Amino acid sequence: MTTEPDSVPTRSHSLAVQLGYCVGNIGKSVVWSSFESIMLFYLVSIAGFGPLMAGALLALSLCWDAIFDLSVARLTDKRGGAKGLAKLVLVGAPLCGTCFWLIFVLPAPMAVAAAIIACRIGYSLCDVGHNTMLIRVARAPGDAARVSGLRLVCSASGVALLALVSGSSLSLTDPAAQRQSLANGAMAGGMLYVATLFIALLATRSLAPPNRTAVGGPSLRPIVRFTRDPSFRRLLSLAAIQAALVPLFQRALPFYGQAVRADASWAGPALLTITLAQSAALPGWMAISRRYPPRRIAMASHGLAIVAMLGLTIWPDGACGRAMLVLLGGALGGMNLAIWALLTETVHRCGSMGGEATPVGLFLAGLKTSAAMGNLLFAGVVAAGSCWDSEAFLPLSATIIPTLGSVTALGLLIGWRDSAPPQGRGEGQSGRQLKQAVSPAA
Numbered sequence: 001m002t003t004e005p006d007s008v009p010t011r012s013h014s015l016a017v018q019l020g021y022c023v024g025n026i027g028k029s030v031v032w033s034s035f036e037s038i039m040l041f042y043l044v045s046i047a048g049f050g051p052l053m054a055g056a057l058l059a060l061s062l063c064w065d066a067i068f069d070l071s072v073a074r075l076t077d078k079r080g081g082a083k084g085l086a087k088l089v090l091v092g093a094p095l096c097g098t099c100f101w102l103i104f105v106l107p108a109p110m111a112v113a114a115a116i117i118a119c120r121i122g123y124s125l126c127d128v129g130h131n132t133m134l135i136r137v138a139r140a141p142g143d144a145a146r147v148s149g150l151r152l153v154c155s156a157s158g159v160a161l162l163a164l165v166s167g168s169s170l171s172l173t174d175p176a177a178q179r180q181s182l183a184n185g186a187m188a189g190g191m192l193y194v195a196t197l198f199i200a201l202l203a204t205r206s207l208a209p210p211n212r213t214a215v216g217g218p219s220l221r222p223i224v225r226f227t228r229d230p231s232f233r234r235l236l237s238l239a240a241i242q243a244a245l246v247p248l249f250q251r252a253l254p255f256y257g258q259a260v261r262a263d264a265s266w267a268g269p270a271l272l273t274i275t276l277a278q279s280a281a282l283p284g285w286m287a288i289s290r291r292y293p294p295r296r297i298a299m300a301s302h303g304l305a306i307v308a309m310l311g312l313t314i315w316p317d318g319a320c321g322r323a324m325l326v327l328l329g330g331a332l333g334g335m336n337l338a339i340w341a342l343l344t345e346t347v348h349r350c351g352s353m354g355g356e357a358t359p360v361g362l363f364l365a366g367l368k369t370s371a372a373m374g375n376l377l378f379a380g381v382v383a384a385g386s387c388w389d390s391e392a393f394l395p396l397s398a399t400i401i402p403t404l405g406s407v408t409a410l411g412l413l414i415g416w417r418d419s420a421p422p423q424g425r426g427e428g429q430s431g432r433q434l435k436q437a438v439s440p441a442a
Contacts (some may be wrong), residue, residue: 012140013207020139020203022150022408024130027193029158031100031123034189036247036371037271040379041254041264042104042182046175047112057113057378061120062372066365068124073221073361076128085129085357086201092125093197097190104183124364126197132360133200135347136207136342144344145289145297148337149282154196155336155394156279160272162189170254231349232359234416235342236366238298240408242335242366243367244374245405246305249328250274252376252398252412259385259394260316277329278336285334294341297411301334302406309403316395317420335409376400 012018034183035058043054076084099119106112138147165185165255172178249256269401289297310326315321347359381401403407 019425021071022154024197025151025154025198026158027196029155030189033159034164037250047316051383055376059372059376062368065120065124066368069363069364072128073357076357088129089201092122093194096122097194101187101190132357133204138344144341148340149286159275163268163272171265235253239367240370241405241409243370246402248401249398273325274329277326278333281330285337294338297334298338300404301331302409304331305406309399313399
């Protein structure tokens with residue numbers, strides 16, 4: 001039996017709480033973006049892995065992440081109590097930060113593989129803990145887009161740091177010097193990861209979990225309920241596209257630079273350009289979110305991404321190429337803000353049935369499984385490029401596949417209508433709820 005969820009509080013948390021929470025994304029983005037943009041290149045070009053073996057390892061680690069995220073989320077909702085999320089961060093942050101450094105230090109491939117798996121375990125613990133806190137921080141109408149935007153600004157800061165370190169390291173000619181430079185950067189990145197997540201933990205220590213909808217049944221029941229909710233299924237589909245296909249260009253940056261410009265270090269300035277453009281565009285997206293729902297923002301940003309990818313296919317060099325990188329950064333800012341705002345809205349709309357961590361764990365599981373498939377797809381592109389003409393095949397794949405991903409996302413978003421706020425509520429997007437615990441997006 002379900003009961004009608006209580007009204008979401010209309011008063012926002014202080015800016016200090018919101019910023020303190022969002023700071024955690026600085027360290028998280030360093031680790032996540034390292035796996036997304038340079039890890040495959042490092043494993044193949046420096047650590048001695050074959051392309052398919054490295055891609056399979058990264059895909060396996062993300063699939064493990066997905067299973068672990070969902071299991072940890074359910075266990076936290078059942079037995080973690082109000083402080084369960086904090087416990088996840090306290091255990092996971094030191095584990096992830098230490099193993100992230102060890103990936104670039106250990107010499108044996110098997111040891112590197114073990115460090116990657118251990119790093120992903122620690123990352124998963126923190127990911128469930130920190131991301132679920134978003135539901136507590138973004139509790140009032142309008143908070144979802146605002147807090148998501150602040151998170152992305154902090155994430156962009158972490159990616160900018162990674163871009164500077166990776167560009168400097170990959171510009172070295174000696175592989176041993178490259179490895180040592182990356183190891184030094186990884187040590188700083190691991191320390192930053194721990195420090196920023198502990199700051200987020202301190203800022204959110206007094207936040208209470210939202211009231212749960214009364215639900216009965218076995219432990220898997222909430223998962224089934226969420227997967228049967230049409231709005232949540234659409235959200236998972238959109239997240240899958242954005243994690244698997246759209247980021248392929250960023251994953252390809254070192255290989256792209258090596259193929260097009262004979263310079264793998266081009267990845268650093270390119271990533272920095274994309275990140276700075278994303279940061280500059282986020283205030284604009286946040287302002288737009290005050291008037292338009294996240295679905296509209298997602299549609300506009302995927303349209304911009306299509307233009308950017310087609311532009312890079314035609315004009316990869318010169319001022320036009322740089323302009324397309326800037327446009328891509330702006331598009332990524334919009335689509336990332338929209339997906340997290342949609343998650344927050346959907347969880348509030350469903351009344352946190354069965355616990356607050358379960359929907360976030362389910363979302364992260366879908367996100368990371370899709371990212372695993374995207375990594376495996378790109379590893380296949382790299383392997384095929386080594387057999388064929390990589391100077392033509394790899395750059396073309398790096399732009400065409402994300403274009404197809406954004407076209408698919410647009411098709412999904414066009415048929416996804418926005419829900420109307422319940423009677424008696426304001427028009428803020430993140431505070432919308434439906435009268436039933438499970439119901440489709442109107």
